[in-house]
Amino acid sequence: MRKILRIFFLLILVALVAAQFFQPERNTSEASENNILTLHSVPENVAEILKSSCFDCHSNNSTYHWYHAVSPASWMVADHIQEGKKELNFSEWGNMDVFSQITKLEEMCQESEHREMPLKSYLLMHPKAKLSDEQIAVLCDWTTRLSEELLVKAVEE
Ligand code: HEC
Known part of the structure; x- marks a missing residue:
């Protein structure tokens, strides 16, 4: 019995x-001119929130730590990034039409208010990314203002 257990653990090891030896490709790329921070004048405190709490999964540039080089953690992270970017990619913001942008802005506020975003599993490893009530208010103020601006512009055009 002991021997079987030993072989079993050896196999797992x-x-x-x-x-x-099997690692996913890393999510990094050159700065894009379609980035939300390039296209809109985003206030400093809002940009900080996006960068520290959202960009890791919703942009073309994630910040990696040592444990991200270890399977299977690397694959879990790659999966979140892929799923996150499918829903919303701040690096490709300019490629969305204005009505999708307005919808995404509303969702950004809602997801944060309901504490659905950032993902809970992410907050375990990145406690500083947790949004305070004040940060959520700042974010929602800004998303509301920008979506109104975009709507006015869309109607005028
Ligand atoms: C750890 C990765 C991760 C982080 C960090 C993260 N997200 Fe997400 N986000 C996802 C994934 C994965 C999805 C798609 C699946 C889902 O909705 O749960 C998603 C979906 C979304 C959606 C679309 C929701 C829908 O149902 O249509 C919005 C909006 C969003 N995130 C906003 C944000 C904002 C704002 C932040 C920062 C405050 C943020 N996310 C941080 C991974 C992340």
């Missing part, structure tokens, strides 16, 4: 080591 070998599998874990082997898994380290």
Whole structure:
């Protein structure tokens, strides 16, 4: 019995080591002119919130830590980034039409208010990314203002 257990753990160890050779591609790229921060004059405190709490999963540039180089954590993170970018990519903001932008702005406020975003699993590893009530108010103020601005512009055009 002991021997079987030992072989079992040895096999798991070998599998874990082997898994380290398979790593997802990293989410990094050149700065894009379609980035939300380039296209709109985003106030400093709002830009800070987006950068520290949202960009890791909703942009083309994630900040990585040492444990992101370890399977299977690296794959979980890659999956969140892929899913997050599918919904909303701040690096490609300018590629959305204005009505999608307005919808996304509303969702950004709602998801934050309901504490759905940033994802809970992310907050475990990034406690500083947790939004305070004040930050949520700042974010929602700004998303409301910008969506009104965009709507006025869309109607005028
Ligand atoms: C750890 C990665 C991660 C972080 C950090 C993160 N998100 Fe997300 N976000 C996701 C994923 C994955 C989805 C798609 C699945 C879902 O809705 O849960 C998503 C979906 C969304 C959506 C679309 C929701 C919908 O249902 O249509 C919005 C809006 C959004 N996030 C806003 C934000 C904002 C704002 C922040 C920062 C305050 C943020 N997210 C931080 C991963 C993340």
